[in-house]
Amino acid sequence: MNNKDKRIVYADNAATTRLSVKAYEAMIPFLREQFGNPSSVYSLGRNAAKAVLEARKRVADSLGADVQEIYFTSGGSEADNWAIRSAAFAGAKSGKKHIITTSFEHHAVLRTCEFLQKQGFDVTYIRPDSKGLISPSQIADAIREDTCLVTVMYANNEIGTIQPVSEIGEICRSKGVTFHTDAVQAFGHVEINVKTQNIDMLSLSGHKIHAPKGVGVLYASKRSETTPLIHGGSQERGRRAGTENVPAIAALGAVIGDAVSGIAERTDRVRIMRDRLIDGLFERVPDITLNGDMTSRLDGNVNISIKGIEGESLLMLLDMEGICASSGSACESSSLDPSHVLKSIGLDDNASKGSLRLTINEENTDEDIEYILDKLPKAIERLRELS
Numbered sequence: 001m002n003n004k005d006k007r008i009v010y011a012d013n014a015a016t017t018r019l020s021v022k023a024y025e026a027m028i029p030f031l032r033e034q035f036g037n038p039s040s041v042y043s044l045g046r047n048a049a050k051a052v053l054e055a056r057k058r059v060a061d062s063l064g065a066d067v068q069e070i071y072f073t074s075g076g077s078e079a080d081n082w083a084i085r086s087a088a089f090a091g092a093k094s095g096k097k098h099i100i101t102t103s104f105e106h107h108a109v110l111r112t113c114e115f116l117q118k119q120g121f122d123v124t125y126i127r128p129d130s131k132g133l134i135s136p137s138q139i140a141d142a143i144r145e146d147t148c149l150v151t152v153m154y155a156n157n158e159i160g161t162i163q164p165v166s167e168i169g170e171i172c173r174s175k176g177v178t179f180h181t182d183a184v185q186a187f188g189h190v191e192i193n194v195k196t197q198n199i200d201m202l203s204l205s206g207h208k209i210h211a212p213k214g215v216g217v218l219y220a221s222k223r224s225e226t227t228p229l230i231h232g233g234s235q236e237r238g239r240r241a242g243t244e245n246v247p248a249i250a251a252l253g254a255v256i257g258d259a260v261s262g263i264a265e266r267t268d269r270v271r272i273m274r275d276r277l278i279d280g281l282f283e284r285v286p287d288i289t290l291n292g293d294m295t296s297r298l299d300g301n302v303n304i305s306i307k308g309i310e311g312e313s314l315l316m317l318l319d320m321e322g323i324c325a326s327s328g329s330a331c332e333s334s335s336l337d338p339s340h341v342l343k344s345i346g347l348d349d350n351a352s353k354g355s356l357r358l359t360i361n362e363e364n365t366d367e368d369i370e371y372i373l374d375k376l377p378k379a380i381e382r383l384r385e386l387s
């Protein structure tokens with residue numbers, strides 16, 4: 001069998017998703033025909049500006065936000081950096097220099113908090129329980145007079161746990177503290193409404209919802225102050241300079257409605273495949289444990305620790321079978337450090353290094369699941385025999 005005919009089972013949708021046909025087709029006109037700069041006065045530019053505005057409206061609708069509260073960024077990481085710095089700088093003006101976050105955030109959040117610590121901010125890192133859940137009371141107890149920001153991710157990218165965001169939002173609102181959530185993994189999987197959930201700031205990424213890489217969104221409510229991260233021209237209401245990434249923004253606008261419609265039916269379908277995968281693995285492979293919570297979990301997330309193996313070696317065997325998966329998080333695969341997420345829920349280094357994440361979505365099929373259930377146990381057996 002040559003490489004072309006090789007079956008590929010993509011089960012790494014938390015790392016990135018495939019561009020949808022709709023997103024692809026929405027990009028094309030803005031690459032060559034409608035290539036104008038949205039800031040230009042002639043119609044070529046105005047058409048581009050119209051596409052950006054239309055996308056902004058759709059993003060706002062999908063979150064229950066107003067159109068003036070949506071800022072396009074280069075991705076989820078930029079949105080996280082921007083939200084956290086904005087809230088920190090706004091807080092510092094009135095002497096509030098305390099930030100609350102969790103120990104298992106995405107690195108875009110953690111590294112920004114570490115940066116701010118070096119600038120004199122005080123950061124509290126809340127630890128999730130062994131299932132990977134934060135309780136609202138932990139947040140309430142950590143809030144102080146000088147707290148300017150609470151930032152808690154909506155759903156975790158490694159173990160898929162979904163946090164009680166509405167409850168945390170209510171606590172923050174009642175105490176007058178800005179609440180930011182990284183909703184990159186949750187968006188399109190749970191119903192989100194920034195107004196009813198008291199969310200002041202929220203981050204999204206295009207490439208996790210079938211739009212292109214290099215585009216994201218920061219929602220920042222009118223109540224919150226946004227300090228520019230990129231200075232320059234007057235794009236994005238003077239708060240985020242740089243000529244808009246029109247093709248990517250148009251693509252995001254084209255698919256964002258699909259991401260938030262029919263969530264219940266779509267996630268039900270994916271959940272059935274996920275549970276078949278989990279049950280099948282537990283039937284076939286001894287000495288494995290499921291990481292994360294079974295109830296408060298993203299529909300497509302499977303994360304297991306496999307006793308006696310190295311995740312990295314397993315990934316290579318799976319790749320030979322055409323299965324794309326990850327161990328820890330993709331950003332970490334260049335380093336062999338155990339995942340900070342798995343460490344946060346109490347796993348030791350061996351359990352963490354022997355972890356495997358499979359993230360499926362609506363594009364996967366029952367045949368994909370059976371294929372993984374055929375190949376994965378054999379690969380584990382081979383590695384265990386070797387060690």
Ligand SMILES: *Cc1c(COP(=O)(O)O)cnc(C)c1O
Nearest residue numbers: 075076077106157182184185205
């Ligand atoms: C992927 C991801 C990000 C980063 O988004 P980019 O668009 O790749 O910068 C941030 N947070 C979470 C939870 C993610 O999964």
